[in-house]
Amino acid sequence: xxxxxxxxxxxxxxxxxxxxxxxxxxxxxxxxxxxxxxxxxxxxxxxxxxxxxxxxxxxxxxxxxxxxxxxxxxxxxxxxxxxxxxxxxxxxxxxxxxxxxxxxxxxxxxxxxxxxxxxxxxxxxxxxxxxxxxxxxxxxxxxxxxxxxxxxxxxxxxxxxxxxxxxxxxxxxxxxxxxxxxxxxxxxxxxxxxxxxxxxxxxxxxxxxxxxxxxxxxxxxxxxxxxxxxxxxxxxxxxxxxxxxxxxxxxx
Amino acid sequence: xxxxxxxxxxxxxxxxxxxxxxxxxxxxxxxxxxxxxxxxxxxxxxxxxxxxxxxxxxxxxxxxxxxxxxxxxxxxxxxxxxxxxxxxxxxxxxxxxxxxxxxxxxxxxxxxxxxxxxxxxxxxxxxxxxxxxxxxxxxxxxxxxxxxxxxxxxxxxxxxxxxxxxxxxxxxxxxxxxxxxxxxxxxxxxxxxxxxxxx
Numbered sequence: 001x002x003x004x005x006x007x008x009x010x011x012x013x014x015x016x017x018x019x020x021x022x023x024x025x026x027x028x029x030x031x032x033x034x035x036x037x038x039x040x041x042x043x044x045x046x047x048x049x050x051x052x053x054x055x056x057x058x059x060x061x062x063x064x065x066x067x068x069x070x071x072x073x074x075x076x077x078x079x080x081x082x083x084x085x086x087x088x089x090x091x092x093x094x095x096x097x098x099x100x101x102x103x104x105x106x107x108x109x110x111x112x113x114x115x116x117x118x119x120x121x122x123x124x125x126x127x128x129x130x131x132x133x134x135x136x137x138x139x140x141x142x143x144x145x146x147x148x149x150x151x152x153x154x155x156x157x158x159x160x161x162x163x164x165x166x167x168x169x170x171x172x173x174x175x176x177x178x179x180x181x182x183x184x185x186x187x188x189x190x191x192x193x194x195x196x197x198x199x200x201x202x203x204x205x206x207x208x209x210x211x212x213x214x215x216x217x218x219x220x221x222x223x224x225x226x227x228x229x230x231x232x233x234x235x236x237x238x239x240x241x242x243x244x245x246x247x248x249x250x251x252x
Numbered sequence: 253x254x255x256x257x258x259x260x261x262x263x264x265x266x267x268x269x270x271x272x273x274x275x276x277x278x279x280x281x282x283x284x285x286x287x288x289x290x291x292x293x294x295x296x297x298x299x300x301x302x303x304x305x306x307x308x309x310x311x312x313x314x315x316x317x318x319x320x321x322x323x324x325x326x327x328x329x330x331x332x333x334x335x336x337x338x339x340x341x342x343x344x345x346x347x348x349x350x351x352x353x354x355x356x357x358x359x360x361x362x363x364x365x366x367x368x369x370x371x372x373x374x375x376x377x378x379x380x381x382x383x384x385x386x387x388x389x390x391x392x393x394x395x396x397x398x399x400x401x402x403x404x405x406x407x408x409x410x411x412x413x414x415x416x417x418x419x420x421x422x423x424x425x426x427x428x429x430x431x432x433x434x435x436x437x438x439x440x441x442x443x444x445x446x447x448x449x450x451x
Contacts, residue, residue, distance in 0.1 A: 071269040
């Protein structure tokens with residue numbers, strides 16, 4: 001059977017891993033390759049890099065980082081952030097990324113999902129969805145979770161699959177940063193709506209939260225950032241808790 | 253020197269680095285003279301079977317690869333493993349290199365496809381060199397798999413049906429998953445392949 005995946009996420013700016021994506025009071029945490037190496041040695045099943053630099057010049061730095069990562073990191077890795085065109089997708093895959101994540105650009109132009117998956121296969125196209133709960137259901141949010149598009153997140157997940165997404169990276173805007181666990185109803189609703197793997201994100205404050213999302217939903221993977229970066233818990237500790245709780249994970 | 257066949261199908265940087273890390277000189281080439289000089293041939297690949305065979309044929313490499321596989325250690329990885337077989341049913345029936353009898357067809361399962369993620373190997377009893385990998389986890393990304401005679405199957409993984417994970421016929425090896433993305437286990441598999449064919 002396929003093991004449930006534990007994925008650390010690194011926000012990268014100016015070739016440094018930084019804390020937080022809100023652009024306010026960013027703190028530099030370290031070199032992205034060194035940190036990713038450390039996580040893969042701890043048993044991370046995959047690594048996600050999110051490029052949060054704002055300019056095109058800075059994007060070139062990310063391409064260089066991806067090239068280094070491809071030869072130094074021996075687990076799969078995804079690169080997202082600022083992916084707007086098929087050229088961005090091509091550049092990152094050619095540099096050695098295993099998968100490319102797209103978010104706002106895919107909402108504005110779903111054809112980007114179609115073109116990318118037709119050219120490179122759907123296994124390497126990850127559509128990231130930031131969702132927030134409203135009275136009439138979950139809405140797709142853009143601009144770092146601040147702008148309401150009014151689009152139904154569950155319907156959008158289905159459409160993204162139809163356009164050729166190979167995986168959904170689902171972040172709960174409500175749970176993000178709160179550290180009380182993943183948004184279980186949202187996660188299960190999206191898992192039920194699609195036939196592609198879903199990665200749950202947002203809300204992790206404790207290793208138990210991973211075990212909980214795997215036991216209470218059919219999600220394929222869980223992603224977290226701060227609990228790993230702040231050395232609160234290692235990937236290994238998260239895996240030990242999951243294993244104890246009977247979750248099928250990769251043992252290293 | 254290990255030669256990785258460069259035929260424009262997928263990124264090979266990490267495969268190259270995986271062998272370099274084991275202390276081998278690696279060349280990435282589609283030049284037949286270089287391939288003939290190499291100690292080992294590695295055929296990587298990501299994408300569609302038909303497109304891959306077209307690339308191989310347009311570079312005039314098909315007959316040379318078949319001839320090389322008869323004289324040197326030859327390793328197909330991912331799509332490169334599927335190309336070792338007689339034919340594939342992906343999109344339309346397409347002939348492969350026919351180095352191992354068998355047909356590549358869609359995985360029959362109730363689980364999600366593609367088969368993506370870390371799955372556990374079961375090693376066949378006849379293949380002692382790889383026995384230490386029994387129950388090890390490796391990283392898969394594929395939708396099609398090879399149906400072949402059990403005598404060629406070195407390892408399987410379970411995904412609603414048995415998935416052919418590794419094959420061997422004499423000096424010809426195939427690995428369906430990605431050793432270069434399978435952490436230390438993947439590096440050990442490549443090492444075992446190199447040791448097996450050097451004896």
